Amino acid sequence: MIELRNVSKVYPNGARGLDRIDLQIDDGEFVVIVGLSGAGKSTFLRSINRLHEISEGEIMINGNSITKARGNELYRIRRDIGMIFQNFNLVRRSSVMRNVLSGRVGYHSTLKMLLGLFSKQDKALAxxxxxxxxxxxxxxIRADQLSGGQQQRVSIARALAQEAKVILADEPVASLDPITTKQVMDDLLRINQELHITMVVNLHSVDLAKAYASRIIGLNKGKVVFDGKAAEATDEVFASIYGNQNHEQTTKQIGVAK
Structure with missing residues (x-):
């Protein structure tokens, strides 16, 4: 379970990336975060695993405060959180297997990882x-010989090899074509359903959010403006999330079929 308690993120210039967010994400949910660029989606996601430090409040992961955690405790909490990036974040000159095995870094010493001393169990997991x-x-084969969709699947496999209990995906299909997008989203949904891994995914596409999410959270200027089941997210709700008075223009821009 992930719990955000009165979480805010204020940048040095005074801008609020997150504004007093209180919410809970339960085990096994498939949550999609939607909103305009700059609404706080990436800040939200990266605050959960402390890639960003929050300014106030507290974030709990399975009853443990990642906000207050230090040293080995922080290391252990992060080990349970996989991260998937828009740009795949792979070592392109390394093999696919070596990239996936990097998900095991939380279970071994740094020296062991540098020397590539992976066990048979590690390789079987990968x-x-x-x-x-x-x-x-x-x-x-080398990661740079793969298509974009295949590279994103490698990053998903890396999170699985990590044995993550939560997977955070920051715009995982933004750079992919429609067919590959469906394949990657199908992979994430199947993993969520079969392995009961909690998914928190940032998306721009309203259609994808409706198709895959069990729950949609809408952000606008760092605030939660909608939090409910996908079936409850009407076109009017999305128009309010995206803050555009011209509903027709908004839905065209974000891909709602009229």
């Missing part, structure tokens, strides 16, 4: 993860 996203046959 191969199982690649099978789950249907690219096991690419295990021993």
């Amino acid at each position: 191969m199982d993860a690649l099978k789950r996203v249907n690219i096991a046959e690419k295990a021993y």
Whole structure:
């Protein structure tokens, strides 16, 4: 379970990335965060695993405060949180297998990782993860030889090899074509349903949010302006999230089929 208690993020210039957010995300949910660029989606996501430090409030992960955690405690909490980035964040000159095995870094010493001393169990976990996203046959080729969609599947496999209990995905399909987007989103949904891994995903597309989320959270200027089931997110709700008085223009820009 993830819990945000009165969480705010204020940048040095005074801008509020997050504004007094209180909410709870339960185990096994598939949550999609929507909102305009600059609404606070990435700040929200990166605050959960402390890639961003919040200015006030507290974030709890399974009953442990990641906000207050230090040293080994912070390391252990982060080990349970996988992160998927828009730009894949792979070592492009390394093999697919080596990239997936980097998800095991939280379980071994730095020296062991630098020397590439992975156990048979580590390698089996990595191969199982690649099978789950249907690219096991690419295990021993370089990451830069893959398509964008395949590279994103490697990053998903890395989070699986990490044995993450929560996966945070920051615009994971923003740079992908429509067919590949569906494949990647199908992978994330299947993993959520089969492994009961909590998914928190930032998306620009309203259609994708409606199709895949069990719950949608709308952000506007760092504030939660909607929090409910996907079925409750009407076109009017999305218009309020995106803050555009011209509803027709808003829905065209964000992909709602009229």
